[in-house]
Structure formats: C-alpha cells, structure tokens
Amino acid sequence: MSAAVGRFSILSILLLLASCSSALAQRSQLKAPWNMYSPETDITEGKKFANQVEKQAQLCHDPKVDAYLTQLGSRLVARLNTNGVQYPWEFHCVNDRSINAFALPGGYVFINRGAIEAADNESQLAGVMAHELSHVALRHGTAQASKASFAQGAAGIFGSIFGGTTGGALLTQGITLGAGSALLHYSRSAETQADVMGTQVLFDSGYDPRGMAQFFEKLQEEAKGKNPPEFFSDHPNPDHRLERVDEEIQKLGGIPPNARKDSAEFEAAKREVMTLPAPAKPAPRAATPPREPGQGAPPPAPSEKSVTYRQSGLTLQYPDNWKQYASDENGATFGPPGGVMDDGSGHGALAYGLTVGRAKGSVDASSLGDATQRLISDLQQANPNMKVTRQSQNVKLNEQPALSTYLSNDSPGGGLETDWLVTVARPEGMVYFVCTAPQVEFETYRKACGAALDGVRFR
Numbered sequence: 001m002s003a004a005v006g007r008f009s010i011l012s013i014l015l016l017l018a019s020c021s022s023a024l025a026q027r028s029q030l031k032a033p034w035n036m037y038s039p040e041t042d043i044t045e046g047k048k049f050a051n052q053v054e055k056q057a058q059l060c061h062d063p064k065v066d067a068y069l070t071q072l073g074s075r076l077v078a079r080l081n082t083n084g085v086q087y088p089w090e091f092h093c094v095n096d097r098s099i100n101a102f103a104l105p106g107g108y109v110f111i112n113r114g115a116i117e118a119a120d121n122e123s124q125l126a127g128v129m130a131h132e133l134s135h136v137a138l139r140h141g142t143a144q145a146s147k148a149s150f151a152q153g154a155a156g157i158f159g160s161i162f163g164g165t166t167g168g169a170l171l172t173q174g175i176t177l178g179a180g181s182a183l184l185h186y187s188r189s190a191e192t193q194a195d196v197m198g199t200q201v202l203f204d205s206g207y208d209p210r211g212m213a214q215f216f217e218k219l220q221e222e223a224k225g226k227n228p229p230e231f232f233s234d235h236p237n238p239d240h241r242l243e244r245v246d247e248e249i250q251k252l253g254g255i256p257p258n259a260r261k262d263s264a265e266f267e268a269a270k271r272e273v274m275t276l277p278a279p280a281k282p283a284p285r286a287a288t289p290p291r292e293p294g295q296g297a298p299p300p301a302p303s304e305k306s307v308t309y310r311q312s313g314l315t316l317q318y319p320d321n322w323k324q325y326a327s328d329e330n331g332a333t334f335g336p337p338g339g340v341m342d343d344g345s346g347h348g349a350l351a352y353g354l355t356v357g358r359a360k361g362s363v364d365a366s367s368l369g370d371a372t373q374r375l376i377s378d379l380q381q382a383n384p385n386m387k388v389t390r391q392s393q394n395v396k397l398n399e400q401p402a403l404s405t406y407l408s409n410d411s412p413g414g415g416l417e418t419d420w421l422v423t424v425a426r427p428e429g430m431v432y433f434v435c436t437a438p439q440v441e442f443e444t445y446r447k448a449c450g451a452a453l454d455g456v457r458f459r
C-alpha cells in the first residue's frame with residue numbers, strides 16, 4: 001500500500017513537473033541588467049524623487065481615482081516577479097492631460113489623467129501600468145544610472161549624470177535625481193524587456209494581453225503630425241515593438257478566451273477624471289533664476305588671482321574667488337559663489353564654473369576620439385537637449401594630446417548654457433574638463449577656464 005502510494009505520488013509529481021515545465025519553458029525569461037545599486041537604494045532614492053514630484057506636479061487629489069489605481073496596480077503587482085524584493089508601491093493620479101505615466105525606482109507610480117482618459121478600456125490602462133511596473137521590477141532606472149556612473153568613473157559626486165545639467169555638482173552624496181534625470185530615460189533594450197514582462201503580467205492577471213500594445217498604437221496615432229507624446233521620450237520605441245509583443249502572446253499560449261478587457265470600475269474612474277477641474281496653468285518661471293540664498297545678482301566676475309588645486313596626478317589653478325563645491329579622488333567642481341543653482345527639482349546644479357573628472361580605462365592619442373564620443377553620449381543620455389555645437393578639434397594640454405569640443409544645453413537658471421569640454425589622453429584614464437556658463441556670459445568664463453587649463457600640470 002505504502003509502496004503504491006509512493007509510486008503514485010512520484011508519478012503525479014513527475015506529471016506535475018512535466019506540465020509546469022511545458023507551460024513555463026515557453027515564456028521568455030527576463031534577466032535584470034547589471035546594477036551597482038541595491039534594491040534598498042531604489043526605494044530610498046525613488047522616495048526622495050517621489051516627494052519632489054508630489055510637490056511639483058499637480059495631483060488629481062481625488063480619493064476615488066487613487067483608490068481605483070491602487071486596486072488595479074495591486075492586482076498587477078500580485079503577478080509581478082520582483083525577485084523577492086518588497087517594494088512600497090504607491091499609485092497617484094496626476095492632473096495632466098498629456099498621455100503619460102511613469103514609475104520611479106522603488107515603485108512610486110504616477111499616472112496622468114490623460115492616460116486614463118485616452119484608454120478605451122481597463123486592459124489598455126492595465127497595459128501601460130504593467131509596462132511601468134516591469135521597469136520597477138527589473139530596476140531599469142538604477143541600472144541606467146549604474147551604466148552612466150561606470151562610464152564616468154565617478155559614482156558619487158558628479159552631477160553631470162544625475163543632475164540633468166553638464167557641470168552640475170551634487171551637493172549630496174549618493175544618487176541625486178533631477179527632473180529629466182537618467183533614471184527615467186530607458187534604453188531600447190530596457191523597453192523591450194518591459195514590453196515582454198508587461199505582457200506576461202497582463203496575461204497572468206487575466207487581462208487581454210493585447211492591451212499594452214493597443215495603448216502604444218494609440219499613442220503613436222496621437223503623435224502623427226504633432227510632437228511625439230512625452231511617453232516616447234522616456235520610453236523610446238524599440239524596433240518591432242508590436243511584433244515582439246505578439247510573439248510573446250503566442251509563447252504564452254495565445255489570448256485566453258475569457259480575458260478581461262474592461263470593468264465597471266474603470267468606466268467609473270474614467271468618468272470621474274473627466275469631471276476633474278482643468279489643471280491650473282503652471283506658474284511662469286521666475287525671470288530671475290533661483291540662486292543660493294543671498295545671491296540675487298549674477299555671480300561676481302572670476303578673479304584674476306588664482307589658487308592651486310592638487311589632485312592625485314594633476315594640479316590646476318582656479319580663480320581665488322571661486323570655491324570648491326565638491327571633490328573626490330576622481331575630480332572636483334569649482335565655481336563662483338552663487339554658481340550652483342537649483343535645477344528646478346530641488347537639487348544643486350552647476351550653472352557657472354569648471355568641473356574636472358577622470359574616466360576609467362587607459363586612453364592614448366588614437367583612442368581619445370572614441371573615448372570622448374562615449375563621454376558625450378553618456379552626457380546626452382542624461383541631458384536630452386544637449387547638442388554638440390562645434391565638433392572636436394585637436395589641441396594640446398600640458399603637452400598631452402587633447403580634444404576641444406563645444407556643446408549647448410539647458411542652463412539650470414533658464415535659457416541655454418555653453419559647455420566647453422576638453423578631454424585629455426592619459427595612461428591612467430581620460431581626464432576631462434567641462435567649463436559651464438550661460439551662453440550670454442560664456443566669454444568671461446571661457447577666459448577664466450582657459451587660464452585654469454593653461455595652468456594644468458600632469459604628474
């Protein structure tokens with residue numbers, strides 16, 4: 001008897017395993033990209049950014065809509081593979097008519113009323129949410145930040161990656177997030193992963209898995225002949241997006257016959273957001289850019305007297321009325337009092353001054369061009385409006401082969417800034433200098449930075 005039971009159990013376990021593996025083997029397995037941060041960092045840094053968003057965005061402040069989004073979000077989260085991490089999930093409705101939604105690392109999800117109004121049914125809204133939740137589960141935001149930090153060779157202090165401005169010195173340690181930060185600009189491969197995982201989550205929670213792709217198609221329709229929706233600037237369209245989603249649906253076994261498309265709750269929430277008051281016009285940006293307390297006027301002109309900065313490997317001279325805003329073994333940031341401004345998201349970003357940094361990996365004259373291009377594309381990833389205005393030209397710095405490149409970018413104080421980038425080939429890693437100032441005042445700063453660069457000595 002016991003032997004028979006034993007055989008029966010083993011047989012049923014084998015059958016069970018066989019049926020599981022045939023059902024599971026087919027769906028795509030997703031591996032989160034390399035990440036130098038811990039999931040706890042996703043939560044703590046995401047929370048800081050979420051607090052800023054809550055202060056700056058106009059939320060719907062409609063408990064019924066928030067409760068509905070939380071209920072829908074929780075249903076999807078229940079089917080989301082977070083690799084064992086418990087995120088503090090929050091769902092907020094934003095009173096903004098543009099069709100957009102975003103999720104911060106750690107699970108702080110913001111959904112514009114425009115996205116709810118544009119969705120035809122619950123499976124489409126669930127689709128865009130499942131896509132966002134997948135970015136959180138795969139930790140794409142901090143993975144992107146990891147790549148950027150690694151390329152820069154400076155994980156902590158340089159705002160160039162996280163601050164949203166080129167020379168932005170961070171006044172705090174750790175990741176700093178600014179609006180338009182690297183954390184929300186996903187790569188195309190991250191997009192494909194979020195599409196595939198989002199489709200699986202929709203399927204597993206009983207929704208029509210076509211909802212997400214239908215919503216993206218709708219967004220694309222909207223975009224025809226107009227500016228593309230904000231959603232696509234953060235979530236670039238990967239190649240064959242719709243085909244890849246269809247392929248995953250096939251791998252999952254096709255569209256379930258009883259897949260949920262819509263609900264009375266969705267229709268009620270959609271009616272509710274349509275009755276919300278129109279979003280208030282954003283306050284016009286102050287004519288005078290925000291400055292450090294007590295700094296009402298532009299910073300004082302750079303002094304002609306200089307002080308010496310010594311770092312392992314190099315010395316340079318900078319004006320004696322500038323201060324050192326940040327420094328570590330990879331570099332430092334210098335600027336006049338008032339040179340660091342609030343970049344609009346509560347973070348300090350360098351508006352006037354000079355940044356020196358070092359990238360990893362030995363660089364010689366022949367690889368300098370490529371290394372410079374890599375640095376520029378990393379900067380552009382974090383600063384979508386940054387443009388090269390003058391191509392790299394060969395120069396010499398303290399007898400070392402160097403390249404001089406000019407770029408433009410949004411200044412943290414409003415208007416445009418000029419960024420003069422000088423990269424130097426060094427066996428211990430490429431050294432770069434970024435001289436930053438608003439375009440209209442750049443000439444003064446070009447002279448001061450030029451004098452500082454003339455005094456650079458490598459040891």
Ligand SMILES: [Zn+2]
Nearest residue numbers: 186191194235
């Ligand atoms: Zn995305």
